[in-house]
Amino acid sequence: MGRTLYEKVWDAHAIVEGHGGQTLLHVGRHLVHDGSMHAFEFLHERGLKVRRPDQAFATPDHGVSTLVHRIEAIADAEQRRVVQLLARNTRAAGIVHFSLEDPRQGIVHVVGPEQGITQPGLVIVCGDSHTSTHGALGALAFGAGASEITHVLATQTTWQRRSKTMRIAVDGALPEGVTAKDVILAIIARVGANGAAGHVIEYAGTTIRAMSIEERLTVCNMSIEAGARAGMIAPDETTFAYLAGRPYAPAGAAWDEALAYWRTLPSDADARFDAEVSLDATALAPMVTWGNSPEDACPVTGTVPDPAAEADPERRAYLRRTLDYMGLAPGMALTDIAVDQVFIGSCTNARLEDLRAAARVARRGRAKVPVLVSPGSTQVKLAAEKEGLDRVFRAAGFEWRESGCSMCVAMNGDVVPAGKRCASTSNRNFVGRQGKGSRTHLLSPAMAAAAALTGRITDVRTL
């Protein structure tokens, strides 16, 4: 029987089959950000060293100020300390560090692919759940906590149990106004917020094949929001064209060698998956979330659910609590929801194509509410400015900032105040995610820009 992409990457990194179903996997590349200080501290406490500094790459993102990229500009002393610690720890270990002042800085999940560090067939680990992003290039990439990161730093390995596999086939042409973000929100609504637990997803089908790498990164990014261990897309000509010429991608004879290997990675025709899901892309609409779980997504033409109409008591309790927190009335149209502010950014939707999509909408009006645009990396920022996107945003009254995780995780001072409502291109609408008491509606960059121009959730197709 043939093997899946996941199984091929797994097999190429398996060192020891341990007892009890655990396998010791080599970590091809380890990505590091400013949240890594606990792992480095544990390493130092144990007197251990970084085993393979040449297989680790670091950049600060979670705690950096988006106002100005200087350490002193980080207002919070704790945040300043951890960004400084990243510089110190990486320097001491000899790890490549794209510092705050470096033009290659950015959100680690934007920087990896952009620099060609992320490549097909690699096992990639990072201390952040959205590490699933890197699967868009055919890598097996997953997040881990501090102790696991300590283990990776010390041994360049991780103990893992082989996951089940789930193929999600998306077929057909995307209708006008429907984006990769809408595809992944529709998938999560279908599969459920923990519906892919214990599985690695492989996204397939004509819709996925037709997507650019940036779109695929958006899809794989939110695999974790369906509970998946990872999300992957088989590398193809689009992948190879994207990687060619990137700083850390191979070149010359090494490129040919790598390419020959990458071509062997796609799942074999007779490979079997433990679960199969299919989605008709032609039936999709722009999506918006109304609740506090990414699975609470529905087409923008829909309405807020009514708890009274829910038969299951647990689900009814969830709906009551959620509508209360979100300040929404049962049955109201999603397009009647007024927003207080808009965030365009995050590892989900802050690459150049995302900013172009938002700018296309921004050109058509002026913001009625405050809008914060934070590019996914300094490279994205520079490229956007070269195209004049910053001027488009500023002319529309949007605020153009530096790159970082910003208001997606609200650790750097970019916070949605309690009781305020934010239309956001990020990945999580959890209670308090964008700040204590904040209310989040997830949507695509074009939909976020549309909400900015009208001050309410708006179907970008009717704007």
Place this chain on the structure above:
Amino acid sequence: MERFVVLEGVAAPLDRSKVDTDQILPARFLRRPRKEGYAQFLFRDWRDDPGFVLNRDAFRAARILVADRNFGGGSSREQAPWALADYGIRCVIAADFGDIFYANALKTGVLPVVLEARVCQALRGALHARPGARMRVDLPAQAVTAPDGATYPFAIDPFHKQCLLEGLDDVGITLQHEAAIAAFESRYRQRFGWLFHGNV
């Protein structure tokens, strides 16, 4: 890591599904040094509510938490199980867990136990009926004992079971495979040479 063998103590019912890691430990406390402890930040934004289960006298000393579906989804922050452990909760029972939380809990010495949703529901009902009732979690026997004496078996990987029983940290286990790791690395660097001589 602190050993986990048999745990007996007060169990608290948490009647919510989808308790994500932002609820367990909000992001604004993530930077705190590990040694300073995370107990006071566990479920920080729910603790303002006097009716919250851990604010009730009968449940304040809980060592076991009985939750619902999808506990611990979301971020990879190991600070979430740290907060549970620092508070004194060494076992969470739920119908399913976020994968990364599950792994992080095991590394923190917090045992995640999967029981069917209807069993979780019945256990929570029993704990509401007798606030402060105790439960027993027996790792060697892989069984949970409810306040009424009924027992429920649970599954766990032998690898993780051994780590918990002996308080082992897996770095130590891994370093026993040094020869295999070194041999693998040398093959890997040869086979995937382009990873080690990029054009930068």
